[in-house]
Amino acid sequence: MTTMNLSPGQLDLLFQALGDPTRRAILERLARGPASVSELAAPFDMALPSLMGHVRRLEESGLVTSTKDGRIRTVQLVTGAFTPVRSWLDEQRAIWEGRLDRLDDYVTRLMKDREDGS
Amino acid sequence: MTTMNLSPGQLDLLFQALGDPTRRAILERLARGPASVSELAAPFDMALPSLMGHVRRLEESGLVTSTKDGRIRTVQLVTGAFTPVRSWLDEQRAIWEGRLDRLDDYVTRLMKDREDGS
DNA sequence: CAGATAGTTAGGAGATGACCTAACTAATAT
DNA sequence: ATATTAGTTAGGTCATCTCCTAACTATCTG
Incomplete structure (x- = not known):
């Protein structure tokens, strides 16, 4: 009654996603509102594919969703994640x-x- | 100003330490009280050195301390970690x-x- | 259409992580 | 004193993580 237990791997994914400073910085940015991949990449001295990898990992952990509109992918924080x-x-x-x-x-x-x- | 910032890598260490099911299980055990390394190892089908590695990682992240008394190392949760x-x-x-x-x-x-x- | 922009795919280098076995030290029990 | 117990050290395997460059597709803009 105290807890609803979720799949064991979910917490792993979440904590591991949070265990990287770049990904936490991305989340901090997204807490202020949705952003495109390039906007997210701007503050970092990092090649785009590397940053994309972080976004993918955030998405796999369920912390973030993204939708593509035209050539722009907009990334958004998932409520309650x-x-x-x-x-x-x-x-x-x-x-x-x-x-x-x-x-x-x-x-x-x-x-x-x-x-x-x- | 708004926040007291701790060393940058500290959050990394903490989240990464928490991102492993074995380590979380160890912490859950320790929340009920201190335990020796062997006691911690008992529930796991894992070689001792592997488990010791997890304990070391927990200690490096600051979540846990340990003291050795005789041949027994007692591991303890760190308050407020x-x-x-x-x-x-x-x-x-x-x-x-x-x-x-x-x-x-x-x-x-x-x-x-x-x-x-x- | 040509060129710039936004993102993606492919592949690879190098570090770290999670596990193992074997062999060891140190403390305690018989 | 010897055997057992508790933990440690050393070293190796295999997978994953984080980053890169190069080359590609798809979408706008002029």
């Missing part, structure tokens, strides 16, 4: 905090025992 | 939601939040 990442992080925190809570209980109980015992 | 990841995601969302004007306040609030282990 980060959700699985956020969910995983939240889950980890929940587990961690659950552990802390249990530890807290333990310490509380321990201190109560001491009061009783002394 | 996920924070840069969360911050990046939150920033993206803030930009995407067109809240650039309030980003400063947002980050201030975020840093004031309790540091937890998520």
